[in-house]
Amino acid sequence: EAGVAQSPRYKIIEKRQSVAFWCNPISGHATLYWYQQILGQGPKLLIQFQNNGVVDDSQLPKDRFSAERLKGVDSTLKIQPAKLEDSAVYLCASSPRREGSGYTFGSGTRLTVV
Amino acid sequence: AQSVTQPDIHITVSEGASLELRCNYSYGATPYLFWYVQSPGQGLQLLLKYFSGDTLVQGIKGFEAEFKRSQSSFNLRKPSVHWSDAAEYFCAVGAPSGGSYIPTFGRGTSLIVHP
Numbered sequence: 001e002a003g004v005a006q007s008p009r010y011k012i013i014e015k016r017q018s019v020a021f022w023c024n025p026i027s028g029h030a031t032l033y034w035y036q037q038i039l040g041q042g043p044k045l046l047i048q049f050q051n052n053g054v055v056d057d058s059q060l061p062k063d064r065f066s067a068e069r070l071k072g073v074d075s076t077l078k079i080q081p082a083k084l085e086d087s088a089v090y091l092c093a094s095s096p097r098r099e100g101s102g103y104t105f106g107s108g109t110r111l112t113v114v
Numbered sequence: 115a116q117s118v119t120q121p122d123i124h125i126t127v128s129e130g131a132s133l134e135l136r137c138n139y140s141y142g143a144t145p146y147l148f149w150y151v152q153s154p155g156q157g158l159q160l161l162l163k164y165f166s167g168d169t170l171v172q173g174i175k176g177f178e179a180e181f182k183r184s185q186s187s188f189n190l191r192k193p194s195v196h197w198s199d200a201a202e203y204f205c206a207v208g209a210p211s212g213g214s215y216i217p218t219f220g221r222g223t224s225l226i227v228h229p
Contacts, residue, residue: 004157033216042219043158043204044219045218091157091158103158103160103217104160105150105158105159107155107156
């Protein structure tokens with residue numbers, strides 16, 4: 001099966017600019033996650049979708065970050081305006097909705113804010 | 115809230131030597147535990163997971179992990195390391211959410227393999 005697709009792979013922007021990342025999960029996976037991985041740290045969950053509804057966005061900095069999954073398939077994560085501390089790899093993952101299933105991660109988007 | 119501690123930031127082993135990566139967790143209920151590997155520029159790949167049953171779990175690439183409830187540990191082992199095993203390894207504990215499980219990751223352990 002095809003994996004989780006993410007684009008772009010790399011992005012460099014200046015602070016205060018906006019940026020958007022795209023994720024296409026594995027076909028049929030109801031659950032989609034966005035993680036932020038800062039260099040030297042483990043991934044931190046930003047938001048979890050179940051189909052097109054938000055299950056958990058408690059760690060999403062809502063003053064600047066937004067995410068949507070309008071048709072319950074692909075998803076977009078946006079940052080506006082970006083700060084230097086947003087430099088990180090943004091990982092998307094998906095999983096089928098059943099107990100015992102694992103997660104499949106995409107290769108991520110590496111964001112550098114200068 | 116759940117948490118994961120990986121006490122070793124870096125581990126260096128010689129090719130062919132055995133490996134053990136440490137992981138300790140904190141969670142109020144029966145934990146769901148994972149080990150992931152991340153190669154440079156890549157996403158995370160699931161090595162193995164523990165949900166219930168046998169406390170010794172076999173994974174891909176010759177890895178295994180043992181769940182020890184009394185020690186709150188889930189250490190990853192491999193009897194003979196290959197140069198291609200050099201990567202970042204993440205332990206995670208999963209908390210139920212919305213019919214699935216959300217893993218909380220440790221900071222990772224970087225494995226360096228000497229020829």
